[in-house]
Amino acid sequence: xxxxxxxxxxxxxxxxxxxxxxxxxxxxxxxxxxxxxxxxxxxxxxxxxxxxxxxxxxxxxxxxxxxxxxxxxxxxxxxxxxxxxxxxxxxxxxxxxxxxxxxxxxxxxxxxxxxxxxxxxxxxxxxxxxxxxxxxxxxxxxxxxxxxxxxxxxxxxxxxxxxxxxxxxxxxxxxxxxxxxxxxxxxxxxxxxxxxxxxxxxxxxxxxxxxxxxxxxxxxxxxxxxxxxxxxxxxxxxxxxxxxxxxxxxxxxxx
Amino acid sequence: xxxxxxxxxxxxxxxxxxxxxxxxxxxxxxxxxxxxxxxxxxxxxxxxxxxxxxxxxxxxxxxxxxxxxxxxxxxxxxxxxxxxxxxxxxxxxxxxxxxxxxxxxxxxxxxxxxxxxxxxxxxxxxxxxxxxxxxxxxxxxxxxxxxxxxxxxxxxxxxxxxxxxxxxxxxxxxxxxxxxxxxxxxxxxxxxxxxxxxxxxxxxxxxxxxxxxxxxxxxxxxxxxxxxxxxxxxxxxxxxxxxxxxxxxxxxxxxxxxxxxxxxxxxxxxxxxxxxxxxxxxxxxxxxxxxxxxxxxxxxxxx
Numbered sequence: 001x002x003x004x005x006x007x008x009x010x011x012x013x014x015x016x017x018x019x020x021x022x023x024x025x026x027x028x029x030x031x032x033x034x035x036x037x038x039x040x041x042x043x044x045x046x047x048x049x050x051x052x053x054x055x056x057x058x059x060x061x062x063x064x065x066x067x068x069x070x071x072x073x074x075x076x077x078x079x080x081x082x083x084x085x086x087x088x089x090x091x092x093x094x095x096x097x098x099x100x101x102x103x104x105x106x107x108x109x110x111x112x113x114x115x116x117x118x119x120x121x122x123x124x125x126x127x128x129x130x131x132x133x134x135x136x137x138x139x140x141x142x143x144x145x146x147x148x149x150x151x152x153x154x155x156x157x158x159x160x161x162x163x164x165x166x167x168x169x170x171x172x173x174x175x176x177x178x179x180x181x182x183x184x185x186x187x188x189x190x191x192x193x194x195x196x197x198x199x200x201x202x203x204x205x206x207x208x209x210x211x212x213x214x215x216x217x218x219x220x221x222x223x224x225x226x227x228x229x230x231x232x233x234x235x236x237x238x239x240x241x242x243x244x245x246x247x248x249x250x251x252x253x254x255x
Numbered sequence: 256x257x258x259x260x261x262x263x264x265x266x267x268x269x270x271x272x273x274x275x276x277x278x279x280x281x282x283x284x285x286x287x288x289x290x291x292x293x294x295x296x297x298x299x300x301x302x303x304x305x306x307x308x309x310x311x312x313x314x315x316x317x318x319x320x321x322x323x324x325x326x327x328x329x330x331x332x333x334x335x336x337x338x339x340x341x342x343x344x345x346x347x348x349x350x351x352x353x354x355x356x357x358x359x360x361x362x363x364x365x366x367x368x369x370x371x372x373x374x375x376x377x378x379x380x381x382x383x384x385x386x387x388x389x390x391x392x393x394x395x396x397x398x399x400x401x402x403x404x405x406x407x408x409x410x411x412x413x414x415x416x417x418x419x420x421x422x423x424x425x426x427x428x429x430x431x432x433x434x435x436x437x438x439x440x441x442x443x444x445x446x447x448x449x450x451x452x453x454x455x456x457x458x459x460x461x462x463x464x465x466x467x468x469x470x471x472x473x474x475x476x477x478x479x480x481x482x483x484x485x486x487x488x489x490x491x492x493x494x495x496x497x498x499x500x501x502x503x504x505x506x507x508x509x510x511x512x513x514x515x516x517x518x519x520x521x522x523x524x525x526x527x528x529x530x531x532x533x534x535x536x537x538x539x540x541x542x543x544x545x546x547x548x549x550x551x552x553x554x555x556x557x558x
Contacts, residue, residue, distance in 0.1 A: 030541055039320075055302075
């Protein structure tokens with residue numbers, strides 16, 4: 001009797017195992033959830049140790065003081081031009097012009113950047129390379145585009161109609177009290193529609209960013225391969241204080 | 256004497272009871288299998304946790320913490336895959352300083368199994384991506400980027416398969432249209448192929464030709480767009496037939512929980528995306544069974 005049961009059990013077990021093997025696995029149930037990573041989780045030491053030297057090096061480079069801001073510099077402290085915008089555009093003009101001069105034997109006439117490209121305020125106090133990373137996290141380079149007079153006119157119309165204080169340098173736009181164009185000066189001289197102007201900007205804008213379509217009519221493009229962020233870091237390294245002002249480079253007359 | 260009889264009888268009884276149990280649960284007992292899928296997307300070089308005073312993510316994220324969580328889950332279930340849906344690069348100075356080296360090395364240390372390529376992974380050019388490939392011990396997969404005329408040729412597979420505890424898992428990757436999003440000088444001759452058509456073919460191949468029990472798509476298409484024509488994970492789910500799970504990215508969508516969609520055969524597809532910056536880790540557990548009786552009960556999904 002016992003033997004029979006044992007045999008029966010063995011045979012059935014083999015049959016069942018065999019029948020299971022024959023069956024393809026079928027999906028029975030799924031459970032899904034998001035797990036939040038927070039300070040309740042103790043970090044893995046070996047990973048922490050691996051990151052540590054990289055972090056130390058990055059922080060050393062980023063946090064060494066390069067310059068000083070006596071007040072907060074923002075892109076929202078002016079209607080037509082702002083302290084942050086003026087600083088950025090002036091830096092691009094000052095830092096890129098020697099490169100363009102040596103490469104193309106020409107001078108940059110003016111600079112146009114985009115208001116949206118300024119990603120952070122510069123707080124009052126010490127200015128470091130980290131500041132440049134915060135303001136300009138993107139890998140955008142300075143590009144010089146040759147534009148004819150018609151394209152420059154389109155550019156000026158774009159700036160007037162955009163409703164945003166896009167950073168400019170070397171260019172002065174004055175609007176009448178009712179908002180129509182009164183005068184345009186480029187490097188101190190009245191805008192001459194019959195000549196070619198060399199405009200420094202970001203490669204992002206030349207490639208169609210922020211709908212600055214006039215750049216696609218560029219006659220010639222010179223890529224400096226100079227990162228805007230590096231231009232900022234180089235500039236911060238050579239000046240003691242950065243104190244840009246809202247000025248008259250783009251303004252509307254009161255009367 | 257009597258005692259011996261009693262023991263013998265009990266033994267038979269136990270065998271019989273055991274057999275009863277066996278006939279009902281044997282397959283479950285013998286072959287119930289759990290596959291755990293862990294995933295991230297759009298980590299964007301976020302290695303350190305956010306500071307305690309951060310407005311959006313105070314004290315959250317951190318790669319060494321993610322490592323601990325992954326380690327713990329792998330201990331509970333060794334049949335685990337760790338996947339990433341792209342945009343590994345760009346977002347902190349770690350990327351600017353080291354070009355993605357640290358990101359790839361750390362993902363290798365965490366034993367990531369596969370990742371797909373996001374638009375920001377081209378930020379140092381296709382050459383910049385190639386330069387970091389020696390640090391990646393995980394598979395780079397993309398089925399709709401054709402790299403054959405680029406330096407990345409041979410470094411990216413359309414899909415990869417895994418056999419975990421007898422369960423065959425197919426994972427394929429999809430990338431977003433690069434034109435207008437990434438400078439041509441960066442992606443060079445990379446060709447973008449229609450992700451939906453590729454996914455239809457790819458998922459059929461994995462399920463039917465290669466016999467995968469589970470098909471997972473790592474997508475950097477984005478969760479959903481106002482423009483209903485623009486390829487997204489929601490469209491991908493509805494227009495394909497053989498995908499079990501879509502792990503998404505690009506739109507930095509913080510889904511509260513995985514979303515259940517219906518595919519072109521009216522079967523369930525899970526779509527998940529865990530925001531960005533390594534704030535969350537997605538976890539999907541798949542339970543398999545060979546029992547016929549269980550099979551007839553259908554699929555239960557709890558999210």
